[in-house]
Amino acid sequence: MIKKIYSSLPSFKTLSFNSGVNILLADKTDNSSEKSTRNGAGKSSLVEIVHFLLGGSCGKESIFRTPELINYSFSMLLNIEGYEITVSRAGSSPSKVRLSFDPQSDFFKMIKTKNGYCKNTDWKIYLGALYFNINADNDEINFRSIFPYFARKQYDGGFLEPTTYFRSQKNSNKQIALSFLLGLDWHLANEQMNLETRKKDLNNLKKIVATQTYKNLLNVSANLKTEITLIEDRVSKLNNNIKAFKVYPEYKKVEEEASEISRQISDLSNKNYLDKQLIDELEKAANEEAANVSELTIDKIYEEVGLKLPDLIKNTYEDAKKFHEAIIKNRRSYLNDEIVELKTKMSERHEELQLLSKKQESKMRILNSHGALEQYNNLQNELNILENNLTERKRQLDILNTIDESKSKIQVSEENLRMKTKRSLDDHFELLKKAILSIEHSSNALYNFKSQLEIGLSKSGISFIMTTDGQKSKGITNMQIFCFDIMLIEMSIFLSRKLRFLIHDSHLFDGVDDRQIKNAIQYAINLSKDLDFQYIITMNSDDLPKFDDLDINDFILPVKLTDKSVDGGLFGIRF
Structure with a gap:
C-alpha cells in the first residue's frame, strides 16, 4: 500500500x-x-x-x-x-x-x-x-x-475502455498484460504478438513485390523459373565463348589491312572485267575490218554490163584498192596491238590478285582465330548484364518463394497457436470463472447496472470484452472500468x-x-x-x-x- x-x-x-x-x-x-x-x-x-x-x-x-x-x-x-x-x-x-x-x-x-x-x-x-x-x-x-x-491516467486515454489504459494501446500489448494479470499463460499471447509481427513483415514484403517492378511477378514463379533457365543457358554459352576468346594485340591494324586488301582485289577485278569487255570489242572490230576487203574486181563489173574497162581507169582503181588494203592491214595491226597490251595488263593483274588473295587469306586466318579487345569487352559487358539479370530474377524468385513459404508457415503457426490457446483457456477455466464472477458481483452491487466479462478466442488471439445491457454511455463505460x-x-x-x-x-x-x-x-x-x-x-x-x-x-x-x-x-x- x-x-x-x-x-x-x-x-x-x-x-x-x-x-x-x-x-x-x-x-x-x-x-x-x-x-x-x-x-x-x-x-x-x-x-x-x-x-x-x-x-x-x-x-x-x-x-x-x-x-x-x-x-x-x-x-x-x-x-x-x-x-x-x-x-x-x-x-x-x-x-x-x-x-x-x-x-x-x-x-x-x-x-x-x-x-x-x-x-x-x-x-x-x-x-x-x-x-x-x-x-x-x-x-x-x-x-x-x-x-x-x-x-x-485520463490524459493517456485511460478511461476510454475497460480493457485498455492507453488510447493507442496495441492489441498484442493488451493481450499479454491481461493474460498475465488474470494468471493465464501469457506466453501464448506473446507468441501471438510475434506471429502478428511476422504477418506484418510478410505484408510489407508483399507491398514491395506489388510495386511496378515486381507486380507482374506475383503468382508466376513457374514463368520466372523458365526465364532463369534460359538466362543461365545463355550465360553458360557466353562464358565458354569468352574463355575461348583470344585477343590479338594488333587486331585493329590487321582488320584494316585485310579491308584494304579486299578493296584492292575489288578494284583489280573491276579493271580486269572492263578490260575483258574492251578486248571483246576490239576483236570484233578487227574481224569486221578483214571482211571489208572485197574480192570483186572492176573488170568483172564492166564485163557483166558488156563494156570494156579503159586502161587508165583500171590502173587508177588498182592503185586505190592497194591503198585501201594497206589501211585495213594497218588498222588490224593496231587493234591486235591493243588487244595484246590489254591481255598483258590482265595477266599482270591476275598475278597481283593471286598475291593479294594469299595475303588476305593470311589476314583472315588471324581475324578468325583471334578477336579485338573491344570485342572481348563487349562480350564481357554482355555477360555482366546477363549475370545481373540472372541475379535479379533469382532474388525475385527467392522473394516469391519466401512469401509462399512464410504464408504457409504462418497459417500452420496460427492454427497450432489457436489450438494451444484453446487448451490453455480450458486448463485455466477456474481462473477465468473467478474473473468473470468478480465482474458479475461488482456490477450487481451497482444500481441498475449489468455488465459481463467475455474471454475467448479470436483471429488475433485471446479476446477480452466487457459487455453491458442497454445503450452504452460515458457513465456506463466508467462503471465497467470500475x-x-x-x-x-x-x-x-x-x-x-x-x-x-x-x-x-x-x-x-x-x-x-x-x-x-x-x-x-x-x-x-x-x-x-x-x-x-x-x-x-x-x-x-x-x-x-x-x-x-x-x-x-x-x-x-x-x-x-x-x-x-x-x-x-x-x-x-x-x-
Missing part, C-alpha cells in the same frame, strides 16, 4: 494514506478550466506523481520538468507485505531514483544501489519483481506494461501478488448516477476490508454522494484541495 506522498517543494501538501478506501476531495469552482483544475486542485496530478515515482517516463512535456517543479524532488513511502521502502525522484535528474530501505531485509535483497541511488531502468525491474514476481531477465513483460491498469479494475485487484490478491492498491481519479465518476457512485464506493469499502487492499479515490466534493448508514468522513483524507486560491491545490502553486 501507499503510506505517504510528500515533496521537497515547501508548498506541497503531504498526503498520508490508510488501508482500505481513501478519498481525496477537491472543491471546484464553476469557472475553473480543465487546466486550472488539473494544476490547481491536483486530483489528476496525484496519479501523475504515483507513476513518476514508480518508474514512469519523464519527457520534456512532463509536469515534473516544468520550471516550477524541476528542482524539487517527490517521495513516496510504500509498504509491501510489512516491508517499507521510500522512493524519491526529481525532474532535474529523472534517470535515477533515490531508495531508502532496510538493507538487511531479505525482501529487498535483489535491489542494488550506489550511495542510495539506482537507475530508473533498474528500479522498474525491481518493481516488477517486488509486486508481480517478474524475473529480472524477462524482457517480454515488465512492470510498466501492466501497472497502468491500477492507476489509470468493475474491471476491481476484478484486477482481486485477481492480483488471489494469485498471491504483492500489488495491493488501486487508484482512480475523479474522471471515473464523470456521467455516473449518484446512486451508482454511492454503491461503487460502498462496494469498494466492503471488498477492500475483506481482501485487505487499498483503494484511493480523488473526487470533486460536490460529486460525493450522501451515505445514510455510513460515516463517509472516516474515509476522507484530512487534506482537502481547492482551485479557489493559488495555494489551494496539491502543489500549493499554480503552473
